[in-house]
Amino acid sequence: MKSAETGAAVCDGKIDAYFWLVGHPSALTQESLATCAAHLVSVEGPEIEKLIAEKPFYRAAVIPAGMYNNEKDINTFGVGATFVSSASVSEEVVYTVVKAVFENFEDFKKLHPAFANLTEKEMIADSLSAPLHDGAMKYYKERGWL
Numbered sequence: 664m665k666s667a668e669t670g671a672a673v674c675d676g677k678i679d680a681y682f683w684l685v686g687h688p689s690a691l692t693q694e695s696l697a698t699c700a701a702h703l704v705s706v707e708g709p710e711i712e713k714l715i716a717e718k719p720f721y722r723a724a725v726i727p728a729g730m731y732n733n734e735k736d737i738n739t740f741g742v743g744a745t746f747v748s749s750a751s752v753s754e755e756v757v758y759t760v761v762k763a764v765f766e767n768f769e770d771f772k773k774l775h776p777a778f779a780n781l782t783e784k785e786m787i788a789d790s791l792s793a794p795l796h797d798g799a800m801k802y803y804k805e806r807g808w809l
Contacts, residue, residue, distance in 0.1 A: 667691065669683070670694050674699035686744065686777040687776070696731050705739065722740065725737065727780065748760075760798075761798060
């Protein structure tokens with residue numbers, strides 16, 4: 664089933680639930696919750712902890728209270744978004760981009776609702792799915808983060 668079909672399928676009783684990894688807020692999630700009596704459920708426990716421990720690209724995550732009119736935080740798991748560059752991009756270019764993001768961090772977080780709860784610490788160390796580029800490492804070392 665295509666992801667765009669899942670919300671209607673829940674509302675029509677064709678499936679009981681769906682799960683997908685997505686950045687929040689998500690229009691499909693919002694549509695599903697607004698269209699019928701669907702609701703978010705926490706996904707947590709020993710099995711999820713084991714999955715996160717064995718597959719380091721996953722991490723614990725929280726859908727904050729109020730994101731989808733949910734009264735409480737929803738505990739779940741997901742993947743962290745990764746800014747990816749080719750290794751062939753110069754150290755200077757990557758350094759400049761990384762510096763611009765972190766030296767304007769509060770403005771950066773306002774660019775998309777999914778960025779609102781980011782922290783510098785998690786961005787430089789959590790669930791990295793690719794090696795750090797030399798330009799990023801240069802900036803992180805200057806800041807004393809590495």
